[in-house]
Amino acid sequence: MTDQLTAPHLPGPWRTLLDEARRYPSPHNSQPITVRVHDDRRADLFYDLDRGLPAENFGIPFAHVCVGVYLESLATVAAAHGWAVHEDLRLTEMDFDSPRRQHLLGHLELAPVPVTTEAREQSEAFHRRRTSRRPYDRRPVDPRDTAEVAAIAAAMGQEFGRTGERGLVDDLIRVNQETLFDDLRDDAVHAEILAWIRTSTRQAAATRDGLSAETMLIPGPLLRVAMRHRWLWDLPVIGGVFRRAYLATMRGVRELGWLTGPFETPRDHVEAGRCFLRIWLALTRHGVYLHPFGTVITNPRSHAAFVERAGIDESGGRMAWMLFRYGTGQEPPRAWRRRLDAMLLDRDAATVAR
Incomplete structure (x- = not known):
């Protein structure tokens, strides 16, 4: 499986960071997070309501669990490239019946930081991480x-x-x-x-x-x-x-x-x-x-x-x-991920549910 970078030009480190972070796990592999980049340091974060799972009991709370998973994913890959992600989150309940299908989650800003050995190890683990539905080998975990x-x-x-x-x-x-x-x-x-x-x-x-x-x-x-x-x-x-x-x-x-x-x-x-x-x-x-x-x-x-x-x-x-x-067990197949351009919003195109 190959993933080509098909996104338009993004300022600063955003293209690299967002492309790596899109490997985050999500319920049903729905990949609901979208981003609108403003400049080389600032971006807005959204949740695409059309990719949520509101029918399930606790499906709506798990939308915000997915947000936390994504934010940690982005912070993990950013740290390995020398960036910290500062968040200004606007966490309100999601209305899956709203005509505005992009729900604003908040604003992000990058700041330079030193790259540590721990940051590199965490990023490497993020890139290796997979969900394994394969049979396991019965060995106890240490x-x-x-x-x-x-x-x-x-x-x-x-x-x-x-x-x-x-x-x-x-x-x-x-x-x-x-x-x-x-x-x-x-x-x-x-x-x-x-x-x-x-x-x-x-x-x-x-x-x-x-x-x-x-x-x-x-x-x-x-x-x-x-x-x-x-x-x-x-x-x-x-x-x-x-x-x-x-x-x-x-x-x-x-x-x-x-x-x-x-x-x-x-x-x-x-x-x-x-x-x-x-x-x-x-x-x-x-x-x-x-x-x-x-x-x-x-x-x-x-x-x-x-x-x-x-x-x-x-x-x-x-x-x-x-x-x-x-x-532990055999390496599982890797799930597909949408290309980077599919998770990007134009600066003036998002209809926002606030």
Whole structure:
């Protein structure tokens, strides 16, 4: 897969920084962040509401989690090039029914800083980072690596929980599997998922976004039939084929992790996203892959089951807002990303939802 720089000329370091940062992970690989560059130091940040996931429960809060992931991504690559990103954020609730489809998030300004060894290592990890839906190799992760993750989380007001208990791991993987089937029964969520499914290499290459059959490790024709004809999931034989194909990608998972912390305001959601990417990069530095189980969080029944079975306390405005599997294994395929010009807004073209 090749990505050519097709963006128009950008002043200062923006072209390099934005091109690298567009590798940020996003829900359903929807890539909703857009940017309007003013000059060599200043830019505005937006969220493209047409690329959000408002149908899912907590889909709107996770829009701001995605913003936090992007901001941390941009800060990571910028630091390796000798720049700090100063933010003036305007975090208001997103109205996905607004006729103005670009939601203003705030303003960014670059300032020069020395490049450190840590900055280079973080940037290298960012470029290596991938979501792995492949089977893992059953090797336990070094406790020193998970201790580092716990320290990162704690420093940002979050709590990292984990389990290697075989029964609980298998139970939560089944919850994750059944969540997909449950979501497909909801017409709005089903339509939203279907809009982001890419069942062939040609389709994925054309859109450069979404969930491709290649990265999901499910044959394209099977994925197409499974998603378009959801009633087949309930048939004993065919439904069993779909379930086995999905669970085959979960072989070798020995550990699951989750994050619990403040999750009430847009600011909470943005900070959660920053924390998640820092944790992801820490695991990447140690050769550990990660795969979020996002639908377990956004599906109310699955979320309740997860919290109850893991014994998580969600009192005091705290929420278990992320569940993921992590481990080692073969290198996964890289997901497509939109070209840089697709995420840029003209200076006078954006219709802004404030």
